[in-house]
Amino acid sequence: MTKKTFLLLFTWLTAVTLYAQQDKSPKYSTYYYQRASLFESLPVTSEDxxxxxxxxxDGGEWHELFNNPHVKNRGISGDTTQGVFDRLDAIVNGQPAKIFLMIGINNVPQNEPADTIAAGIRLIVQKIKQVSPETQIYVQSLLPVTTYYNKFYEHTCHWKEIPEINQKIKTVTEKEQVQYIDLFSHFVDAEGQMQKQYTNDGLHLLGKGYLLWKEIITPYL
Structure with missing residues (x-):
């Protein structure tokens, strides 16, 4: 074997090894798989x-907020539209009474345009309708964010894009004939960012924020 042939073979083997390692890398975070595997083991019924x-x-204590054991949390920190779609079977196979969906803000740092985010939500809605046609679907708008705290900047720097994303999401709900819930207008300040009383990092909610959220959606429960 010549030196040149050896080098070519070595380069090829290295490339194959690297590709195999990349192919085996997890699609989502370890936390995603921890939560998703738990949700696969927990029951969902037609009363839920x-x-x-x-x-x-994920951060909401929903069953306590509504004093109802049939209200169940299936949020996963860091999740995206694709992540929700990929774990949907464990939820819709139980034929739940209602589903409240809010997803898409973690797609924004990946530079996904509004149309792509809305299309991902549409796929989720269509799958719910297909597998569990009796389930009432409520698609909630994205919340505003704020750059005030200089945290989660990869999310909050896109604050001007959120109204467009929400408009695209609303259009999806109209086409799919499911309920759209506007949370954004209740949380936004005059400049278009999250009111500081509801967050201490610009992205996630304080207790007061969850109480407002509960108030907004109570009529739909």
């Missing part, structure tokens, strides 16, 4: 009201 989303949903 399910909250699906990312860290903002």
């Amino acid at each position: 009201i399910i909250f699906i989303g990312n860290s903002i949903t």
